[in-house]
Amino acid sequence: MAHPHASETQPNGPIPTRPDDLTIGMYVDLNCSWFRHPFASKTFTITSDKELTIIRGLGLDTVLVHPARSDSQGAPQNSHNDGDGRTTAAPTLPDTTGPDTVRCDTPAPPPTIVQYKESLQQANMLYRQTVAESSQALNDIKNGSESGLVAAKQMIHGLTEILVSDNASSAMGSLLGAQELDDLSVLHAMNVAVLSMLVGRQFDLGHEAMHALGTAGFLHDIGEQALPPDLRHRSWASMNTEDQKAFQQHVDLGLNMLAQFPGLPDDVLSIIRNHHERVDGSGYPARRWGDQLSLLSRIHAVVDEYESLVNTPDPLTTMTPTETLSKLYTNAKTKFSEEVVVGLIQTLSVYPPGTVVALTDHSVGLVVSINLHSRMRPLIVLYDPTVNQANPHIADLSKDPTLSIVRSIPRSELSQETSDYLNLTKWTGFFISSSLKTLEEDRAA
Numbered sequence: 317m318a319h320p321h322a323s324e325t326q327p328n329g330p331i332p333t334r335p336d337d338l339t340i341g342m343y344v345d346l347n348c349s350w351f352r353h354p355f356a357s358k359t360f361t362i363t364s365d366k367e368l369t370i371i372r373g374l375g376l377d378t379v380l381v382h383p384a385r386s387d388s389q390g391a392p393q394n395s396h397n398d399g400d401g402r403t404t405a406a407p408t409l410p411d412t413t414g415p416d417t418v419r420c421d422t423p424a425p426p427p428t429i430v431q432y433k434e435s436l437q438q439a440n441m442l443y444r445q446t447v448a449e450s451s452q453a454l455n456d457i458k459n460g461s462e463s464g465l466v467a468a469k470q471m472i473h474g475l476t477e478i479l480v481s482d483n484a485s486s487a488m489g490s491l492l493g494a495q496e497l498d499d500l501s502v503l504h505a506m507n508v509a510v511l512s513m514l515v516g517r518q519f520d521l522g523h524e525a526m527h528a529l530g531t532a533g534f535l536h537d538i539g540e541q542a543l544p545p546d547l548r549h550r551s552w553a554s555m556n557t558e559d560q561k562a563f564q565q566h567v568d569l570g571l572n573m574l575a576q577f578p579g580l581p582d583d584v585l586s587i588i589r590n591h592h593e594r595v596d597g598s599g600y601p602a603r604r605w606g607d608q609l610s611l612l613s614r615i616h617a618v619v620d621e622y623e624s625l626v627n628t629p630d631p632l633t634t635m636t637p638t639e640t641l642s643k644l645y646t647n648a649k650t651k652f653s654e655e656v657v658v659g660l661i662q663t664l665s666v667y668p669p670g671t672v673v674a675l676t677d678h679s680v681g682l683v684v685s686i687n688l689h690s691r692m693r694p695l696i697v698l699y700d701p702t703v704n705q706a707n708p709h710i711a712d713l714s715k716d717p718t719l720s721i722v723r724s725i726p727r728s729e730l731s732q733e734t735s736d737y738l739n740l741t742k743w744t745g746f747f748i749s750s751s752l753k754t755l756e757e758d759r760a761a
Contacts, residue, residue, distance in 0.1 A: 330345060330380035330381060330382050331380065331381045331382075331383065332378040332379075332380060332381075333378055333379055333380070333381045334377075334378055335371050335372040335374070335376060335378075335379060336372060338362060338368055338371060338372075338379070338381070339362070339368075340362050340363060340364065340365070340368065341361065341362065341363075341386055341387030342361070342362050342381050342386045342387075343359070343360070343361045343362075343381065343382045343385035343386045344359065344360065344361075344362060344371070344379045344380065344381055344382070345358060345359045345379065345380040345381075345382065346358040346359075346371070346374070346376065346379050346380075347376075347378075347379060347380050348374070348376060353370075353371075353374055353473070354370065354466070354469045354470040354473040354474075355367075355370075355466060355469065356462045356463075356465045356466045356469065356577065356579060357462075357579050358579070361385070361386070361387070443745060443747055446471070446506070446747075447502060447503065447506065447745065449467060449471075450467075450468075450471070450502055450505065450506055450534070451502045452464070452467070453465075453467040453468045453471075454468075454501075454502060454505065454534075454538065454541070455541075457535070457538060457573070457574075457577075458538060458541040458542075458573065460573075460576050462577065465577050468531065468534050468535065469531070471509075471534070472509065472527060472530035472531050472534060473527065475509070475510065475513060475530055475748065476513065476523060476526045476527045476530060478748060479513050479514070479516075479517055479526060479748070480522075480523050480526055500549070500627065500629060500743065501537055501540060501541075501548065503627060503743055503745050504537065504623055504624070504627065505533070505534050505535070505536070505537060506534065506745060506746075506747075507623045507627065507744075507745060507746045508533040508534070508536065508616070508619055508620050508623050509529075509530045509531075509533030509534040510530075510533075510746045510747060510748065511533075511619045511622070511623060511660075511663075511664075511746055512529040512530065512532075512533040512615055512616055512619045513526050513529050513530045513533070514663045514664075514748075515615050515618070515619060515656065515659050515660050515663050516529045516612075516615060517663070518659040518662055518663055519611065519615070519659060524581075524583075525583070525612060528581060528583040528584050528587065528612060529587070529612055529615060529616065531580075531581075531584045532583075532584045532585075532587035532588050532591070532612075532616060533587075533616060533619070533620075535570070535574065535584070535588060536570070536587065536588045536591045536616065536620065537566065537570065538570045538573055538574065539565070539566035539567060539568070539569035539570025539571070539572075539573060540566045540569075540570075541573075542566070542569045542573070543562070543563065543565075543566055543569070547559060547562060547563055549629060550629075551628065551629065564592070564600050564601055567588070567589065567591070567592060567600070567601050568601065570588060571585065571588060571589060574588070583610075583612060586610065586612070586613060587610075587612050587613050587616045589602075590604060590609055590610075590613040590616075590617070591613070591616050591617060591620055592617075592620075593605070593608075593609055593613065593617065594617065594650075594651040594652065595609060595614065595650075595651065595652060595653055596650050596651055598651060599617075599651075611653075611656075614652070614653040614656050615653075615656050615659070617652060617653075617656075618644065618652050618653065618656045618657055618660055619660065621644065621652070622640055622641070622644060622660060625640040625643070626640050626668075626670060626744065627743045627744060636670075636671060636672070636724060636726060636727060637664070637667070637668040637669070637670050637671045637724075638666055638667065638668075638671055638724040639724075639726070641657075641660070641661055641664070641666060641668070644657050644660070645657050645658075645661070662691075663691075664686060664691070665686055665691035665692050665694070666692075666724075667683050667686075667692070667694060667721055667724060668683065668686065669683050669684055669685060669686060669694075669744060669746060670682070670683065670744035671683045671724050672724065672725045672727065672730065672738065672740070673696065673721045673722070673723065673724050673725060674721070674722045674723050674724075674725055675696070675711070675719055675720065675721060675722060676718075676719055676720045676721075676722055677719060679698050679699070679700075679711075680698070680699045680725065680730075680734065681696035681697055681698040681699055681711060681738075682696065682697045682699075682738040682739075682740075683695070683696055684696065684697050684710075687714050690714045692713075692721070693712075693713035693714035694713060694714075695710060695711070695712050695713075696710065696711045696713065697709075697710055697738065698710065698711055699734050699737050699738060701733065701737065705737055708737075727740060
Protein backbone atom coordinates (compact mmCIF):
# COMPACT_ATOMS: atom_id res chain seq x y z
CA MET A 317 0.00 0.00 0.00
CA ALA A 318 1.29 3.45 -0.89
CA HIS A 319 2.36 5.73 1.92
CA PRO A 320 -0.32 8.40 2.45
CA HIS A 321 2.33 11.15 2.45
CA ALA A 322 4.63 9.72 -0.23
CA SER A 323 4.38 12.87 -2.31
CA GLU A 324 5.96 14.84 0.53
CA THR A 325 9.15 12.77 0.35
CA GLN A 326 9.92 13.91 -3.22
CA PRO A 327 10.58 17.68 -3.01
CA ASN A 328 10.20 19.80 -6.13
CA GLY A 329 13.48 21.63 -5.51
CA PRO A 330 17.02 20.37 -6.18
CA ILE A 331 18.51 17.75 -3.88
CA PRO A 332 22.20 17.89 -2.86
CA THR A 333 23.60 14.50 -3.84
CA ARG A 334 27.02 12.91 -3.48
CA PRO A 335 28.70 12.19 -6.87
CA ASP A 336 29.00 8.51 -5.94
CA ASP A 337 25.20 8.33 -5.62
CA LEU A 338 24.50 9.69 -9.10
CA THR A 339 23.01 7.49 -11.81
CA ILE A 340 22.28 7.77 -15.51
CA GLY A 341 19.06 9.70 -16.11
CA MET A 342 19.51 12.25 -13.33
CA TYR A 343 19.27 15.93 -14.30
CA VAL A 344 22.12 17.62 -12.44
CA ASP A 345 23.42 21.09 -11.66
CA LEU A 346 27.16 20.85 -10.95
CA ASN A 347 26.88 24.06 -8.90
CA CYS A 348 30.44 25.16 -9.68
CA SER A 349 32.40 27.46 -11.95
CA TRP A 350 32.24 26.87 -15.72
CA PHE A 351 36.00 26.35 -15.63
CA ARG A 352 35.93 23.49 -13.11
CA HIS A 353 34.23 21.04 -15.45
CA PRO A 354 34.62 20.03 -19.13
CA PHE A 355 30.91 20.06 -20.06
CA ALA A 356 29.25 22.69 -22.26
CA SER A 357 26.83 23.55 -19.46
CA LYS A 358 26.77 22.93 -15.72
CA THR A 359 23.15 21.67 -15.95
CA PHE A 360 22.31 18.57 -18.00
CA THR A 361 20.91 15.04 -17.91
CA ILE A 362 23.50 12.32 -17.28
CA THR A 363 23.42 9.95 -20.25
CA SER A 364 26.52 7.76 -19.96
CA ASP A 365 28.93 6.06 -17.59
CA LYS A 366 31.71 8.28 -18.95
CA GLU A 367 29.85 11.39 -17.76
CA LEU A 368 29.45 9.79 -14.33
CA THR A 369 33.19 9.08 -14.20
CA ILE A 370 34.04 12.67 -15.16
CA ILE A 371 31.67 14.15 -12.56
CA ARG A 372 33.07 11.90 -9.82
CA GLY A 373 36.57 13.02 -10.75
CA LEU A 374 35.84 16.73 -10.32
CA GLY A 375 36.35 16.69 -6.56
CA LEU A 376 32.89 18.09 -5.75
CA ASP A 377 31.32 17.30 -2.38
CA THR A 378 27.81 17.32 -3.80
CA VAL A 379 25.91 18.25 -6.95
CA LEU A 380 22.29 19.33 -7.20
CA VAL A 381 19.84 16.81 -8.66
CA HIS A 382 16.46 18.02 -9.98
CA PRO A 383 13.97 15.13 -9.53
CA ALA A 384 11.25 16.81 -11.60
CA ARG A 385 13.55 17.03 -14.63
CA SER A 386 15.19 13.62 -14.18
CA ASP A 387 14.12 10.44 -15.91
CA SER A 388 11.93 8.41 -13.54
CA GLN A 389 14.58 5.74 -13.00
CA GLY A 390 17.24 8.38 -12.43
CA ALA A 391 15.44 10.42 -9.78
CA PRO A 392 17.09 10.13 -6.34
CA GLN A 393 15.20 7.93 -3.90
CA ASN A 394 16.58 9.55 -0.77
CA SER A 395 17.67 13.06 -0.04
CA HIS A 396 19.99 14.37 2.62
CA ASN A 397 18.06 16.16 5.36
CA ASP A 398 18.49 17.61 8.79
CA GLY A 399 16.23 15.04 10.44
CA ASP A 400 13.13 17.23 10.40
CA GLY A 401 12.14 16.68 6.78
CA ARG A 402 13.93 19.77 5.48
CA THR A 403 16.42 19.34 2.65
CA THR A 404 19.81 20.84 3.41
CA ALA A 405 21.24 23.52 1.19
CA ALA A 406 24.19 22.61 -0.99
CA PRO A 407 27.44 23.30 0.84
CA THR A 408 29.58 26.20 -0.33
CA LEU A 409 32.59 24.78 -2.13
CA PRO A 410 36.02 26.24 -1.38
CA ASP A 411 37.41 28.44 -4.16
CA THR A 412 40.35 26.57 -5.62
CA THR A 413 40.64 28.60 -8.79
CA GLY A 414 42.60 31.62 -7.58
CA PRO A 415 46.25 32.54 -8.03
CA ASP A 416 47.25 30.70 -4.85
CA THR A 417 46.57 27.28 -6.36
CA VAL A 418 49.11 24.88 -4.87
CA ARG A 419 51.71 23.53 -7.28
CA CYS A 420 53.56 20.26 -6.98
CA ASP A 421 56.85 20.54 -5.09
CA THR A 422 58.66 18.23 -7.49
CA PRO A 423 57.99 18.94 -11.17
CA ALA A 424 58.10 16.06 -13.60
CA PRO A 425 61.63 15.47 -14.93
CA PRO A 426 62.26 16.05 -18.63
CA PRO A 427 62.45 12.94 -20.85
CA THR A 428 65.78 11.28 -21.58
CA ILE A 429 66.94 10.91 -25.19
CA VAL A 430 65.95 7.24 -25.20
CA GLN A 431 62.54 8.08 -23.77
CA TYR A 432 62.15 10.91 -26.24
CA LYS A 433 62.94 8.70 -29.24
CA GLU A 434 60.61 5.99 -27.99
CA SER A 435 57.76 8.43 -27.44
CA LEU A 436 58.30 10.72 -30.44
CA GLN A 437 56.39 8.56 -32.91
CA GLN A 438 53.54 7.97 -30.48
CA ALA A 439 53.40 11.66 -29.53
CA ASN A 440 53.20 12.75 -33.14
CA MET A 441 50.49 10.17 -33.84
CA LEU A 442 48.44 11.36 -30.86
CA TYR A 443 48.98 14.98 -31.84
CA ARG A 444 47.67 14.33 -35.33
CA GLN A 445 44.63 12.64 -33.83
CA THR A 446 44.09 15.74 -31.68
CA VAL A 447 44.37 17.95 -34.78
CA ALA A 448 41.65 15.91 -36.47
CA GLU A 449 39.40 16.08 -33.40
CA SER A 450 39.99 19.83 -33.09
CA SER A 451 39.04 20.32 -36.73
CA GLN A 452 35.78 18.45 -36.09
CA ALA A 453 35.13 20.49 -32.93
CA LEU A 454 35.57 23.81 -34.75
CA ASN A 455 33.30 22.63 -37.55
CA ASP A 456 30.64 21.54 -35.02
CA ILE A 457 30.81 24.91 -33.25
CA LYS A 458 30.47 26.73 -36.58
CA ASN A 459 27.31 24.68 -37.22
CA GLY A 460 25.89 25.46 -33.77
CA SER A 461 26.45 22.01 -32.28
CA GLU A 462 27.13 21.91 -28.55
CA SER A 463 29.26 18.79 -28.99
CA GLY A 464 32.02 20.90 -30.52
CA LEU A 465 32.17 23.14 -27.47
CA VAL A 466 32.21 20.10 -25.17
CA ALA A 467 35.20 18.66 -27.06
CA ALA A 468 37.05 21.99 -26.94
CA LYS A 469 36.40 22.38 -23.22
CA GLN A 470 37.67 18.89 -22.46
CA MET A 471 40.92 19.57 -24.31
CA ILE A 472 41.50 22.92 -22.59
CA HIS A 473 40.45 21.54 -19.20
CA GLY A 474 43.10 18.81 -19.36
CA LEU A 475 45.78 21.25 -20.46
CA THR A 476 44.86 23.67 -17.67
CA GLU A 477 45.21 20.98 -15.01
CA ILE A 478 48.68 20.09 -16.28
CA LEU A 479 49.95 23.67 -16.43
CA VAL A 480 48.46 24.89 -13.15
CA SER A 481 49.85 21.85 -11.29
CA ASP A 482 53.33 22.41 -12.81
CA ASN A 483 53.15 18.91 -14.25
CA ALA A 484 54.46 19.93 -17.66
CA SER A 485 58.05 19.00 -18.37
CA SER A 486 58.53 20.14 -21.95
CA ALA A 487 56.99 22.03 -24.83
CA MET A 488 57.39 20.13 -28.08
CA GLY A 489 57.00 20.88 -31.75
CA SER A 490 55.35 18.51 -34.22
CA LEU A 491 55.91 19.03 -37.95
CA LEU A 492 52.85 18.72 -40.16
CA GLY A 493 52.70 18.81 -43.95
CA ALA A 494 49.99 20.23 -46.19
CA GLN A 495 48.56 16.75 -46.78
CA GLU A 496 47.91 16.44 -43.03
CA LEU A 497 45.99 19.71 -42.65
CA ASP A 498 42.71 20.51 -44.35
CA ASP A 499 42.92 24.03 -42.96
CA LEU A 500 45.87 25.86 -41.40
CA SER A 501 43.40 27.69 -39.12
CA VAL A 502 42.97 24.50 -37.05
CA LEU A 503 46.70 24.40 -36.29
CA HIS A 504 46.63 28.13 -35.55
CA ALA A 505 43.78 27.68 -33.06
CA MET A 506 45.57 24.87 -31.23
CA ASN A 507 48.91 26.68 -31.17
CA VAL A 508 47.47 29.93 -29.84
CA ALA A 509 45.62 28.03 -27.11
CA VAL A 510 48.74 26.17 -25.96
CA LEU A 511 51.18 29.09 -26.22
CA SER A 512 48.79 31.53 -24.52
CA MET A 513 48.52 29.23 -21.53
CA LEU A 514 52.29 28.73 -21.41
CA VAL A 515 52.78 32.50 -21.32
CA GLY A 516 50.02 32.79 -18.73
CA ARG A 517 52.12 30.56 -16.47
CA GLN A 518 54.77 33.30 -16.40
CA PHE A 519 52.23 35.62 -14.77
CA ASP A 520 51.09 33.07 -12.13
CA LEU A 521 47.52 33.16 -13.38
CA GLY A 522 44.86 31.18 -11.56
CA HIS A 523 42.88 28.25 -12.89
CA GLU A 524 40.00 30.26 -14.36
CA ALA A 525 42.26 32.80 -16.10
CA MET A 526 44.34 30.00 -17.64
CA HIS A 527 41.21 28.22 -18.83
CA ALA A 528 39.89 31.47 -20.32
CA LEU A 529 43.16 31.98 -22.23
CA GLY A 530 43.06 28.47 -23.64
CA THR A 531 39.38 28.57 -24.58
CA ALA A 532 39.66 31.97 -26.25
CA GLY A 533 42.84 30.87 -28.00
CA PHE A 534 41.03 27.92 -29.52
CA LEU A 535 37.91 29.89 -30.51
CA HIS A 536 39.25 33.36 -31.38
CA ASP A 537 39.15 32.99 -35.17
CA ILE A 538 35.95 30.95 -35.40
CA GLY A 539 34.38 33.86 -37.31
CA GLU A 540 36.79 33.29 -40.19
CA GLN A 541 34.81 30.14 -40.98
CA ALA A 542 32.05 32.44 -42.26
CA LEU A 543 34.38 34.24 -44.71
CA PRO A 544 34.94 33.18 -48.34
CA PRO A 545 37.80 30.63 -48.54
CA ASP A 546 39.86 32.80 -50.90
CA LEU A 547 39.83 35.57 -48.28
CA ARG A 548 40.57 33.33 -45.30
CA HIS A 549 43.73 31.85 -46.78
CA ARG A 550 45.38 35.07 -47.94
CA SER A 551 47.98 37.07 -46.06
CA TRP A 552 47.05 40.51 -44.74
CA ALA A 553 49.71 42.16 -46.92
CA SER A 554 48.18 40.70 -50.09
CA MET A 555 44.73 42.19 -49.39
CA ASN A 556 43.53 45.53 -50.74
CA THR A 557 41.65 47.96 -48.50
CA GLU A 558 38.26 46.48 -49.36
CA ASP A 559 39.44 42.94 -48.63
CA GLN A 560 40.96 44.00 -45.32
CA LYS A 561 37.68 45.59 -44.21
CA ALA A 562 35.84 42.40 -45.15
CA PHE A 563 38.36 40.28 -43.26
CA GLN A 564 38.03 42.44 -40.13
CA GLN A 565 34.39 41.41 -39.90
CA HIS A 566 35.48 37.96 -38.68
CA VAL A 567 35.67 39.30 -35.11
CA ASP A 568 31.98 40.24 -34.98
CA LEU A 569 31.02 37.18 -37.02
CA GLY A 570 32.73 34.99 -34.44
CA LEU A 571 31.04 36.68 -31.49
CA ASN A 572 27.65 36.26 -33.19
CA MET A 573 28.41 32.59 -33.81
CA LEU A 574 29.37 32.03 -30.16
CA ALA A 575 26.20 33.79 -28.95
CA GLN A 576 24.51 30.41 -29.57
CA PHE A 577 26.35 29.15 -26.48
CA PRO A 578 25.20 31.36 -23.57
CA GLY A 579 27.46 29.63 -21.03
CA LEU A 580 30.71 31.11 -22.38
CA PRO A 581 32.30 33.33 -19.70
CA ASP A 582 32.76 37.07 -20.22
CA ASP A 583 36.57 36.78 -20.02
CA VAL A 584 36.59 34.41 -23.00
CA LEU A 585 34.36 36.68 -25.08
CA SER A 586 36.40 39.75 -24.11
CA ILE A 587 39.64 38.15 -25.31
CA ILE A 588 38.02 37.18 -28.61
CA ARG A 589 36.53 40.67 -29.02
CA ASN A 590 39.95 42.29 -28.49
CA HIS A 591 42.33 39.85 -30.15
CA HIS A 592 43.20 42.28 -32.96
CA GLU A 593 43.36 45.37 -30.74
CA ARG A 594 46.77 46.93 -30.00
CA VAL A 595 47.97 48.83 -26.95
CA ASP A 596 48.63 51.97 -29.06
CA GLY A 597 45.06 52.00 -30.41
CA SER A 598 46.03 50.97 -33.94
CA GLY A 599 44.08 47.71 -33.94
CA TYR A 600 40.50 46.80 -34.81
CA PRO A 601 37.52 46.67 -34.61
CA ALA A 602 37.08 49.28 -31.83
CA ARG A 603 40.62 50.77 -31.63
CA ARG A 604 40.81 50.02 -27.91
CA TRP A 605 44.15 50.78 -26.30
CA GLY A 606 46.20 50.80 -23.09
CA ASP A 607 44.34 49.87 -19.93
CA GLN A 608 41.18 49.18 -21.93
CA LEU A 609 42.84 45.86 -22.76
CA SER A 610 43.10 43.30 -19.95
CA LEU A 611 46.24 41.29 -19.27
CA LEU A 612 44.54 38.25 -20.80
CA SER A 613 43.76 40.18 -23.99
CA ARG A 614 47.33 41.49 -24.17
CA ILE A 615 48.75 37.97 -23.75
CA HIS A 616 46.52 36.65 -26.49
CA ALA A 617 47.40 39.48 -28.90
CA VAL A 618 51.14 38.80 -28.60
CA VAL A 619 50.78 35.03 -28.99
CA ASP A 620 48.36 35.36 -31.91
CA GLU A 621 50.83 37.61 -33.76
CA TYR A 622 53.77 35.30 -33.01
CA GLU A 623 51.96 32.21 -34.25
CA SER A 624 50.72 33.96 -37.39
CA LEU A 625 54.28 34.91 -38.31
CA VAL A 626 55.92 31.52 -37.72
CA ASN A 627 53.22 29.49 -39.50
CA THR A 628 52.35 31.27 -42.75
CA PRO A 629 50.60 29.56 -45.70
CA ASP A 630 54.01 29.08 -47.35
CA PRO A 631 56.44 27.52 -44.82
CA LEU A 632 59.43 28.32 -47.04
CA THR A 633 58.87 32.08 -46.80
CA THR A 634 57.91 32.21 -43.13
CA MET A 635 59.94 34.04 -40.51
CA THR A 636 62.02 31.92 -38.16
CA PRO A 637 60.90 31.80 -34.51
CA THR A 638 63.95 33.84 -33.47
CA GLU A 639 63.30 36.49 -36.15
CA THR A 640 59.67 36.68 -35.05
CA LEU A 641 60.57 37.18 -31.38
CA SER A 642 62.99 39.94 -32.42
CA LYS A 643 60.28 41.68 -34.44
CA LEU A 644 57.79 41.44 -31.58
CA TYR A 645 60.31 42.88 -29.15
CA THR A 646 60.98 45.80 -31.51
CA ASN A 647 57.24 46.55 -31.51
CA ALA A 648 56.83 45.89 -27.79
CA LYS A 649 56.72 49.56 -26.78
CA THR A 650 54.13 50.50 -29.40
CA LYS A 651 51.71 47.82 -30.58
CA PHE A 652 52.18 45.18 -27.90
CA SER A 653 52.68 44.90 -24.16
CA GLU A 654 56.40 44.80 -23.42
CA GLU A 655 55.95 42.68 -20.31
CA VAL A 656 53.99 40.10 -22.30
CA VAL A 657 56.57 39.96 -25.11
CA VAL A 658 59.25 39.41 -22.47
CA GLY A 659 57.02 36.73 -20.96
CA LEU A 660 56.79 34.98 -24.34
CA ILE A 661 60.58 35.07 -24.72
CA GLN A 662 61.02 33.72 -21.19
CA THR A 663 58.54 30.96 -22.00
CA LEU A 664 60.08 29.77 -25.25
CA SER A 665 63.65 31.05 -24.81
CA VAL A 666 65.24 32.67 -27.85
CA TYR A 667 65.32 29.24 -29.53
CA PRO A 668 61.71 27.97 -29.64
CA PRO A 669 60.66 24.69 -31.27
CA GLY A 670 61.06 25.05 -35.02
CA THR A 671 64.33 27.01 -34.79
CA VAL A 672 67.33 25.82 -36.81
CA VAL A 673 70.52 26.34 -34.80
CA ALA A 674 74.29 26.04 -35.13
CA LEU A 675 76.07 24.33 -32.23
CA THR A 676 79.55 24.74 -30.76
CA ASP A 677 80.72 21.50 -32.41
CA HIS A 678 79.76 23.00 -35.82
CA SER A 679 76.75 20.73 -36.21
CA VAL A 680 73.34 22.00 -37.33
CA GLY A 681 69.99 20.93 -35.98
CA LEU A 682 66.32 21.70 -35.40
CA VAL A 683 64.98 22.52 -31.92
CA VAL A 684 62.10 20.11 -31.32
CA SER A 685 61.49 20.39 -27.59
CA ILE A 686 62.29 22.93 -24.88
CA ASN A 687 62.81 21.85 -21.30
CA LEU A 688 60.45 24.10 -19.32
CA HIS A 689 62.87 23.91 -16.38
CA SER A 690 66.01 24.72 -18.42
CA ARG A 691 64.87 26.62 -21.49
CA MET A 692 68.28 27.35 -23.00
CA ARG A 693 69.16 23.62 -23.09
CA PRO A 694 66.64 22.13 -25.55
CA LEU A 695 66.41 18.84 -27.42
CA ILE A 696 67.72 19.13 -30.98
CA VAL A 697 67.36 16.84 -33.99
CA LEU A 698 70.77 16.91 -35.70
CA TYR A 699 71.33 17.12 -39.43
CA ASP A 700 73.49 14.16 -40.46
CA PRO A 701 73.08 12.88 -44.03
CA THR A 702 74.82 9.61 -43.08
CA VAL A 703 71.99 8.79 -40.67
CA ASN A 704 68.50 7.73 -41.75
CA GLN A 705 66.12 10.68 -41.51
CA ALA A 706 63.53 8.46 -39.84
CA ASN A 707 65.86 7.78 -36.89
CA PRO A 708 68.05 10.88 -36.53
CA HIS A 709 70.62 11.66 -33.87
CA ILE A 710 69.21 13.80 -31.06
CA ALA A 711 71.25 16.09 -28.81
CA ASP A 712 69.94 16.82 -25.32
CA LEU A 713 71.76 19.98 -24.24
CA SER A 714 70.43 19.66 -20.70
CA LYS A 715 72.57 16.53 -20.32
CA ASP A 716 75.65 17.62 -22.33
CA PRO A 717 77.39 20.65 -20.75
CA THR A 718 80.06 20.62 -23.48
CA LEU A 719 77.55 21.47 -26.22
CA SER A 720 75.81 24.82 -26.62
CA ILE A 721 73.89 26.83 -29.21
CA VAL A 722 75.94 29.44 -31.04
CA ARG A 723 73.18 31.11 -33.06
CA SER A 724 69.96 30.55 -34.96
CA ILE A 725 70.26 30.05 -38.71
CA PRO A 726 67.97 31.83 -41.20
CA ARG A 727 66.40 29.40 -43.63
CA SER A 728 67.92 31.32 -46.53
CA GLU A 729 71.35 30.06 -45.40
CA LEU A 730 70.38 26.39 -45.52
CA SER A 731 70.91 24.04 -48.42
CA GLN A 732 67.93 22.28 -49.95
CA GLU A 733 69.31 18.99 -48.63
CA THR A 734 69.39 20.32 -45.06
CA SER A 735 65.89 21.80 -45.35
CA ASP A 736 64.51 18.51 -46.66
CA TYR A 737 66.24 16.45 -43.96
CA LEU A 738 64.87 18.68 -41.17
CA ASN A 739 61.40 18.83 -42.78
CA LEU A 740 61.37 22.62 -43.03
CA THR A 741 58.67 22.51 -45.70
CA LYS A 742 56.19 21.72 -42.93
CA TRP A 743 54.36 23.73 -40.29
CA THR A 744 55.05 23.52 -36.57
CA GLY A 745 52.38 22.49 -34.09
CA PHE A 746 53.04 23.15 -30.39
CA PHE A 747 51.96 20.90 -27.56
CA ILE A 748 52.82 20.06 -23.96
CA SER A 749 54.27 16.57 -23.70
CA SER A 750 52.25 15.65 -20.59
CA SER A 751 48.99 16.75 -22.19
CA LEU A 752 49.04 14.07 -24.88
CA LYS A 753 49.08 11.31 -22.28
CA THR A 754 46.12 12.96 -20.56
CA LEU A 755 44.21 13.19 -23.83
CA GLU A 756 44.93 9.53 -24.60
CA GLU A 757 43.64 8.52 -21.16
CA ASP A 758 40.49 10.61 -21.68
CA ARG A 759 39.84 8.91 -25.01
CA ALA A 760 40.21 5.48 -23.41
CA ALA A 761 37.87 6.32 -20.53
